[in-house]
Amino acid sequence: MKKIFFLLTTALSMSSIMINSSKTALADEVNNTGDIVQVARDFGYQVNEINRPKSSIVIDAENGQVLWQDNPDIPRNPASISKLMTIYLVFEALHNGQISMDTIVTATPTDQAIGKLHAISNNNIVAGVGYPVRELITMTLVPSSNIATVMLANLVSNNDAGGFVTKMNSKAQEIGMTNSYFNNASGAEAVAFSGMYLPQGYDQYAGNVTTSRDLSILAFNMLKNYPEILDFTKNPQVTAMKGTPYEEHFETYNYSTPGVKEDVQGSVYGYPGVDGLKTGSSPGGAFNYVATCLKNNMRVIEVIMGVGDWSDQDGEYYRHPFGNALLDKTYQDYSYQTILPAGEHDIDGKKVKIDSDLMGVVKKNSTPEFKYEDDELILSNTLPLVNDKMIPVETKYTEVKENKKVKEEKKTLKTTTSSSKSEDQSDDNSHEDFFKKLQSKLIEIPNQILYSLIGIVSGTILFLISRIFKNKKFISWFTALTGIAAIAVGIINLFYPLI
Template sequence: MKTRTILLKICSFILVTGYFSGILTATDAYAAEDILTITQNAGYQTNEFYKPKASIVIEAQTGQVLWEDNPDLKWNPASIAKLMSVYLVFEAIEQGKFTLDTTVKATDNDQAISQIYELSNNSIVSGIAYPVRDLLYATLVQSSNVATVMLANLVTAHDEAKFIHMMNDKAKELGMTNSTFYNCSGAETGAFNGYYKPEGIDQSADNVTTARDLAILSYHLLKNYPDTVKYTSPVQITIMENTPYAEVLENHNYSLPGLAYGYEGADGLKTGSSPTGGFNYAATAKREDTRLIEIVLGVGDWEDQEGELQRHAFGNAIFDQAFATYEYKQLLTKGNNTINKEEVILDQDFYGVIQRNTTPAFKLTADKVTMDTGLSQVSPTIKAPSVSFKYAQKLKALQNGTFLKNTKKKNSLSTFFVNGLLIILGLLVMALSKLFKKETAGTTKFSPILALGILLILAGIALSTYTIVIGPWF
């Protein structure tokens, strides 16, 4: 019997130990899970060869990082660089320099660029006027290099070098600390056969940026120019309609709904590929109130064109994980709220990112409500969500002060007038006391007039304080 009891205890110990070991093993496996494992577990056929060199996912409203892997690796983004050129085009439109209906008359150089086989382009005919709207579609849907050059030249009146400097200046302004641009389209300047040649800019240099910097750029592009997705979401579109120059453009973003890797909610932004950069992907997708931005860089190798599809498998997989884990939602309503046992009044609704099925932890700091999510900001220039508040008790005390109530404004004004008179009278009495001051043999006699003046001043101050906090005293 005793032996049997000992054996039962040993078996129970082994079972319990095995159970908790399994939990710890599962936890460690999840913690160590990388983008390749996540993508394979999502059902996509891929392998180590195609694993991205860098990636990041951020929430589009707050700029908070939901996933990152080597986000500060410097990389050639290829045609994703067009997003910076488009940003400057939208900015020029906002500044009133031209409109979407403004036309750009194609030059001989533009036509020559459009005929370079090695570059991604659309058809351009010298002397024909192309609307800015259509050139934006060509840039973002077809990834047209010539359309990008035409737009850049419109912004700067054909000062090609100036546009490059504008790109770099804007990168610094937006907080893109690891980015340098040498061309407007993502294609090496030397590939344009001399038809596009920014003066003083290295023709053989590739643009350099990081996953983080491209996420920052995409954040500001969508925030400041939300219509961007109108130009990045079409699977197919015809430009120059009803003219002899009509052309059908095809989108290379295969994660758009209806294409090979169609993803629910995807509506942009831009793909890019090159011999030195491999296959890259900047994407955005929205589900309910949550919009995400992701950057995937360096998928596969230029020699293996399968990377063009594989980048979407990785992008879809980390989108799935982020959408499943986090949500952007309204967390507090404008007006009265109880936060950390304090009664507060919020100036507006409070929105933020939280893990699904969790309760947010709020902080009251100075006059702001913030939230402790454990998530970092993609850039120090992009602040975490916050909302202004007032403590309800203090506000109530002020509201009870009659000077805030319309029905007793006259009494408040009258009271403050009397309080002021007391202070002024006290000052006058103190001044008069000096005229009657009598000194004897090195000593100064007590002056009742001076004492009266001080009392009048103190009374005026005390009654003013009473009026502010409680209300009129008469």
């Protein structure tokens, strides 16, 4: 019953990944950056349409901005690139103090037997020999040894193969690899281990599933958190167990690494600045690789998936012209530069100060635009980020407050400048105020005149009426005084506006 539950869970997870990937793939097919075959030819590489990669992406290793994409969300079998996730968890255990580079893993008879399986990539492991973790990491990353990978996974998980794969899937979700699902630690289906490696709860016949986007996210987090991985991948040739009877020499399968030997046709694919990370190939996944390159102070990560066909083993060479061409295009179009130098700046009407240079990857000859968000100044015309866990190009700022004295000086300067615009305008501000006041009063005068005339006329009428009642002294005097008062009020009201 438990096995059925695990199989159903696996099937549902895989179905969900396929559905999500299909939806995003349809969108990306409309918004691809360009034709990768044409890009390769434009930069002088001889490539055939039949070897066109099924998926690719390039991001910057500083902020995770997407610099190129071509169907980055199509689900693919990564094959041995899966080992990057295993190595990620090994480095996590190293940093947590769970193990050290000098921790010894003593090979078992089972390990030795797995090492002799030639249907999958391997190296010679001898039962009873102690292998330091650092040597097993080298064997995993360079010759892509499946047994070295399993030995590391068993070390970290206390020999719980299924538990380790569960940790791989948990870590993938944690860092935003939303379209990935692992069934094994090395990329080779568990069934290929002839019953000697069986992660409980996972389909032994199923391969791993991921996307170019997700692999770039994994590589991004690897370089951010554990950049020492490059010490294992930067050299074209390496020696494991040096100075022991078990010494072995290996050459990297990442032929874009400078110093790698030429292929059978005499071509050399070494690209200056490439120093990692991993290749992988399988019958279903064809030829893939993840590379990182540091050039002109700008580090980028690229993923190429689905090159060629498994029936043509030269596909391991064909993937590199496409990858090198994308590097050429990336370094032609983008640069890592000072976007905003440290100091004070006037941005969108606000004066702000940043304490250090704002650096980032931007398109060459582009004009930076900014927006404010909380206490961050963010590059608003940034490139799209590979996922929502990435941090955009931004820096903290402080608003510059001008003191009162400076404000008064600016106000005085503004007033002086304004008043001297015309020779006909007086420099005496009091005269200007007088004329403004006079203008205002004159506007009010018409109503005042009307009221004054009414008062004067009414008063005059009352005064004349008082003369009619002169025989009646009380009425006469009352109307006369009222009339005089009305006339007085009218006269006062008439001249008041000009007082």
